[in-house]
Structure formats: structure tokens, C-alpha cells
Amino acid sequence: MSWLSRFFHLLALQFRSSTMFANIGTVLVSFLVTPMLDIAFSVLMGASLSAPDLVRIGYGSCLVGAAIGVCTTMAASVANDKDQEILQDVLLRRKIDMAYWLGVSVPGVLMAFVTGIIASSGIFLIDATQDLESLLRTLTLLPMALVSGALLGIGVSGLGLPLKDSFMPLNTAVPLLPIIAGVVVPLRYYPLWAQHIVVLLPMSSYSAVLTGAASIPAAVVRETLTGGAWAVIGVMSSILAVRSWKHGKAPQAM
Numbered sequence: 001m002s003w004l005s006r007f008f009h010l011l012a013l014q015f016r017s018s019t020m021f022a023n024i025g026t027v028l029v030s031f032l033v034t035p036m037l038d039i040a041f042s043v044l045m046g047a048s049l050s051a052p053d054l055v056r057i058g059y060g061s062c063l064v065g066a067a068i069g070v071c072t073t074m075a076a077s078v079a080n081d082k083d084q085e086i087l088q089d090v091l092l093r094r095k096i097d098m099a100y101w102l103g104v105s106v107p108g109v110l111m112a113f114v115t116g117i118i119a120s121s122g123i124f125l126i127d128a129t130q131d132l133e134s135l136l137r138t139l140t141l142l143p144m145a146l147v148s149g150a151l152l153g154i155g156v157s158g159l160g161l162p163l164k165d166s167f168m169p170l171n172t173a174v175p176l177l178p179i180i181a182g183v184v185v186p187l188r189y190y191p192l193w194a195q196h197i198v199v200l201l202p203m204s205s206y207s208a209v210l211t212g213a214a215s216i217p218a219a220v221v222r223e224t225l226t227g228g229a230w231a232v233i234g235v236m237s238s239i240l241a242v243r244s245w246k247h248g249k250a251p252q253a254m
Helices: 003-017 024-048 054-083 086-093 098-126 132-160 168-180 192-198 206-210 216-246
Strands: none
Touching: 024 054, 024 098, 054 086, 054 098, 054 132, 054 168, 054 206, 086 098, 086 216, 098 132, 132 168, 132 206, 132 216, 206 216
8 A cells, every 4th residue: 555545545534433423512622612612612711810811912922722623633543553553453564654743643633723713803803902913923924833733742742652541641732832832921020040941842932932032034944943853752752652563562552
């Protein structure tokens, strides 16, 4: 089977097996209702802290929500494939199978893209200033947020493979992403030691772009490097898991 054939086969399998795509209700809840509530929560938190720019918080939450949507969808798909022993069959044949990783990323990327467009457009409509520049900046960053989410998804999914609880890396990363991204409190207000740590993590440059403190090309380069590093960590972790499977150690017992 060619690489392209395997990719489309795995992609179709992801759509059929994912609980998020079980019916229209689960799709709406997973990719519209939940992200909108997350954005509303961040904006309300900013309002309670008397943040001066609630629109920036809304747009920042939109970008982070898109990345989280991709990452969560990927991690759930990989964990499901692991439980059904689909993943073992794939990775025992090819330790690094990019057709598989791309296949599990596409459903989340497509839905998060639609969610991001709807959410950012909604924020623009309720923005009293109707700031078109902020909307365009957010829409420009949206594809990069999706890529960041996919790269981080490979990272947390791979880190979860050798563990009994495959969702532990995801459950650790997701609550931290809005903090890392500086959604409510811009990163420039963080302690200096925290800033040095945060810049090594995905999503840390979007706040600076939204506030005009950094350029989009610089953010794209930094996000690609940090996200790529986490993806490499995830792939290396998956290789270690494959070695354990070859020695007969079931992943559920690891």
C-alpha cells in the first residue's frame, strides 16, 4: 500500500472511530460549545481582574482553543487506537509513520479551523471598536495555531504511549496552555524566571503578536521550533513504547 493510500485509509478510520465525530451533537459540543465556553471563561476572568483589553483576551483564547482542540482530538484518537491495538499494528511495522500522525491530525485541524473562524468572527462582531486589524492578525495566526496544536498533539500522544494513563500528558498540558500563551495576563508581566521557561514552550509567542510586541514571521519561526521539538520528543517516546511492545510488555500494564 502506498504512503498516500495508507494516509487516506488511516484518515477515514479516524473519522469512523472518533467519539467526537459520533454524531452532530458530539461535533457541536466538542468543537463549538466547549471552545466558546472556554473563551467566555477567559474573558470573564480578564474582566474580573480589570484587564484593559478584553478583545485581545478573546482573540488569544480563540487561538489557544484551536490548538487545544487539535491536540485533544489527536491524543484521544491515539489513545483509542492504542486500546484497540490498532496503533501497535501500525508502529510495529513502521516506528516512525508520518502517514499515521498526519491521519490523526487532520480531523482535529479541520474542525478547529472552522471553530476558530466562527469564534474570531463572533468576537469581531461584538467588539465595540470593530478592530479589523486585530481580526486579520488573529486569522493570520490561526493556521500556525493549528500547526502548533498538531505538533504538541504528537508530543503529548507519544509521551502517553508508554504510560498506563495515556491521557496524563494531555491533561497536564491543556490547563497550562492558556497560562503559557499569556491569554489573560500578557507574558511581559510574568516574573523574569518564568518568562525564560515559558518561551521554550508552544503557544508562548501569540500574546506578543496580538499586543504588537512581536512580528508574525518571528512568531512562526519560534512556534515551529518549539512545537517541532515537542513532536520529536513524542516520536522518540513512541519508539521506546514500540521497543517495549516487541518484548511482550503490554502498553496497558506499562
